[in-house]
Amino acid sequence: MEIESSAASTQPSSSSGSGTNGSLLQVRGLSKSFPAERGGLLGRPTAWLSAVDDVDLDIAAGETLALVGESGCGKSTLARMIMRLIPATAGTVDFAGLDVLNADRQELLRYRQQAQMIFQDPYGSLDPRMNVDAIIAEGLARQGLNKAKRRSRVRQLLDVVELSADVADRYPHEFSGGQRQRISIARALAVNPTFIVADEPVSALDVSVQSTMLNFLHDLQDRFGLTYLFISHDMSVVRHVADRVAVMYLGKIVETAPVEELFGNPLHPYTQALLSSVPTVSREGPSERIVLEGDVPSAIDPPEACRFTGRCFRVIDSCRAAVPPLEDSAGTSHHHVACFNYEALPRGRSGTQGNHS
């Protein structure tokens, strides 16, 4: 826990300066397991899927924390627990002093005025039987606006997301993926949130639409001073938007660092492999890839020790004996690795080499 409080003081984002003391969101020991298999006469669970295991996370006001990992690593489950869409098995979530997981109805409603979520699937995130006006107005329901005021607020929100006001009475199926994402964003913005969880918000979009959307999300952050938890599997997107990055593997956070530090000097073997696996247009040839052996194992009854042992190229005995804690890497207080045997890559082998400042 102590380690994490130091992480909390990691420098906040450049875009919007909020205090360095304490973070907006603090996650401690958050875990979730699902019954994975049922058996016996009564159909009791006989195996558990440990989707998220003992995760600590801090997000400072105004920053963008990117949570990256491959499919099934638990990043969406983590986000949904933070938003209290699904109950957590263990742990706490603290949002600006509010104990989110134990909040009562009123507190929860207040939390949801401040924290909102944007989803991946632009087709599933809008009710097909509601028109745009009704979709956006749903977020206004609790603000006690009269009809005329609500209408003008919807128009205003449509303007914010750069859609024309006359789309208000149209239905979701009449829009493209990018436009639908804008409508979901307008719905989320309706309650004037300060914190937004964006769960793979651009991964269903084409490259050219994706860049427009990323720019747009960045503008919103500037305009409204938003804090983002940005979930993605796309390393190049993360590199462009994030201030800090947390890498997840099979339900655990294995490494966190400021974005340049993480891309420039990845320490965890998994992060190293992940970065080197990303196909890029800027690296010469595939020769530098670290190709991991084997498949991502299932999170059903995972090993008690390090979860990466099965695929790791730097495994030592202690990896099979205990869970490596997420600790400061040598010399820095803001780069944490959960590995007993990490080693920096030689210069020039560190993943993508973009022209980042």
Added chain:
Amino acid sequence: MTAYVLRRFVYAIFLLFIASLFVFYGLRVAPGDVTDYIRTVTSGQEFGETLREQLGLNEPLPAQYFVFVKNYLSGDPGNSIITGAPITEILKDSGVNTVKLGASAIIIVYLLAIPLGLFAAWRRNSPQDQTIRFLAVLGMGVPNFFLAILLIQLFAVKLGWFPVAGPGGLRHLVLPAVVLALESLAINIRLMRSSVLEEAAKDYMRTLRAKGLRQRRIMWAHALRNSLVPVVAFAGIVIPLILGYTLIVEVIFRFQGIGFQLVESIQNRDYALAQSLALLFTAVVIFSNFLADIGHQLLDPRVRERTVAR
């Protein structure tokens, strides 16, 4: 898998218990027991009382239920009050008859529905397909008792090919089995057809074509195998449907199965017999549902995938 079968079996026993409670209390507490009926026939108050005594109808209900179950399990549920025939005999004879009839109908259904549905899907929108579909819609629309009297008039009365009614050999079985099968046959043809078409639209079908397989092999090996899964799953609905209709069809054909006997005994308020028949009928239903369930599990290689929740 074994655990699953066991679990289903225990559940089936539990269902049977609930059903027996329902059947017992339902038909015992029913307004007017058999003594009322006999009283109206014989008009003897005293006789009625003795009869009640004899039949144990004055005992408290839980005790009566206990006796009922004990008699049933020991293989001696008593005699029919109306005819005096031992109930075990009636159960045995009618049970065999109904199982014969039901099994014939089920065989007709699947023997015809699977190839016809597959054929209709294969030749989608051809005249043959349209004919099959039209007949299927018709088969679902015409009530089977109406169909029964039409068939009796045509094949039994006019043409004399089959007997009009009664239990007996294979010839007696033909008309009732066909009538019983027809609606389920229609449903299953449609189900099979849509199931094949659903399979045909799946990604792996494109792989099969890209491999250079013949259309015939794709349909009769791959599409058939996969579209059977929902059809077998649906057996859990079709079998109770067929069994339920034996109640009507057996009455029309005076085919002395469980259905016929049950309707008779209810008409006669012969509740001891009715209870036993209803319970036997329920047991047959529960058991066939159990079989259909297991069959479905066996057919689908992805069974274990589904028991893993995720």
Added chain:
Amino acid sequence: MATRPADVHTGGAALAASGAEGRLRDAFVLLWANKVALLGLVLTILFLLIGMAGIVILLHPGLHHLWEDQNLRAVLVTPGSEGHLLGTDNFGRDLLWRIVAATGLSALMAVGVTAFVIVVGLVMGSVAGFFGGRADTGITGLIDLTWGFPLLLVAVIFAGMVGKGLNAVVAAAAVILWAGFARIIRAQVKTLREREFVEAARMLGTPAWKILVRHMWPNVLGTVLVMASYYVAITIIVEAGFSFIGLGVQPPTPSLGGIIAEGRNFWSVSIWPSVIPGATIALIVLGLNSLGDGLRDIFDPRLRRF
């Protein structure tokens, strides 16, 4: 059910139909294009109109003479005879009016039972699927208990319990059919619950009941319409069969099954008293099924009868 982006764009073809996702108005356009379903709709409307007339003449004592009056000098008259468009039965009662009255009885019973089944099934299924947990366990247990049993068997046992008549079959239909419908709704609500637009609504603090009413129910409306047309058909067939074997509606009250059964005894003289009501049932059921099939093709091709 959600069309994933990848599917929509495959090969630029965008061949995937928008299916259930469109607006209700689109559904009617699609229905209009499906001629068989349209015929089903017409037959169904006709059935409901005749049914309403039938209910009037059944309930209004002053009109009972239409279907009650015997005329022993004109028994088993063939259809098309003067004064009797569909002929008469063995008591010389007018078949047309008897069938209208019987259709009224069928319609009243079937629509009533269906309405009950749909409401109970919708509520139970929604509660089980939406809230999960103990409510789900309880309701699912109740569903499993009832839904595998043949409707007719239960009706016959009920007839033993409460006596012959419409009550037994109505009660049996109510007890059995809701479970099948609740099963379907439960599954759909469970799927809908996982949909992101429902999560978004929860995020916005929309109360549970409002999510059910605003987001769930409009999205299962198609299923409700499809299954309702099937259930009306099933109930009509079962009631007719039940009355046919003498356990249902008792004479002299006219019922379609009863008329067929009576007419059957005089088949050698005239086939019409049983053929006409038989054909009536067939037409009603055909109409309802075709309508249901058409609606199913529009809303959810995966729904099945029952």
Added chain:
Amino acid sequence: MEDGRTLQEQAGPPQREPPVSGEPLVVESLTTEIRRRRGSFAAVDNVSFSVRGSEILGLVGESGCGKTLTALSIMRLLPEAARITSGRVLLGGRDLRGLREADMRGIRGKDVAMVFQEPMTSLDPSFTIGMQLIETIRAHGAGTKREARDRSIEMLENVGIPRAATRLDDYPYQYSGGMRQRVMLALALLLEPAVLIADEPTTALDVTIQAQILDLILQLRDEHGMSVILITHDLGVVHEIADRVAVMYASEIVETATAGEIFRKPQHPYTQGLLRSLPELARRGTPLPVIEGRVPELGALPASCRFGPRCPNRITRCDDEHPTLERANGDRELRCFNPTEFELRLGH
């Protein structure tokens, strides 16, 4: 692997000179139309390209640009609503369009094979992996049951399935996504086709698994010497393994060149825009460059240049005429009236 089994392999390293064995697959002016309620549209419009011996050709474009339909046209596996209306598909000099269905069937899976995007659903769930491999060999009459089985095991080992002899009897659900895509590759290569069409073979996979599959494709190409058409929207993937690249936009090819040329000196404004909008190339903290506007609808394509309305280089001629695909310098083909030199800045 062991011997120099093919001419192509001896022909040299991946940076290839003019191919030795000619062009196994040539597509000439291929047009495929889709019937919709409001009429027919060319979803593949006058598309021409060729694949050289043991070359990997990347066919890139955004969703809906017609790249998958191009592949399905070559295989003649089009959905019902689509139909090839003109053009030729020459496989080893033979026009596939003119073949009877029975003959085409003999070619699919034997001379040209295809791998699809969704490994989870592309195998029949009710048949074992072995049955699905063996039936392919048997369908082409290429061996007895025994031989087919041995060949299948060999091929599974070849694509990196451990314990292939036992795993042959497993069902698809017992394989992970990455493993299934390996099986798909084994299936495609069983009969040593001259051309392999891979349609988004790694899109559904995680990056670490994607890296494995891309390596496998490269390895198999080197071993078997087949030509590969790799269809993808991911420029990174193309850059990693393709030798040449064809870029599609709104049903047509707009630019073709060697991979080096495309990524270092793209000339078509669309190619340039696509590359520039990649987040990995953008400067942090600055907005990503975007291509303004939207892809035109199939039914509403401009008669002039299809990219014209979105193009920063537009000149008056672009509004009046439809540009044709012309051979430009060297190995490049280009559909543009006003190409500009553009050098992608890498590193810094």
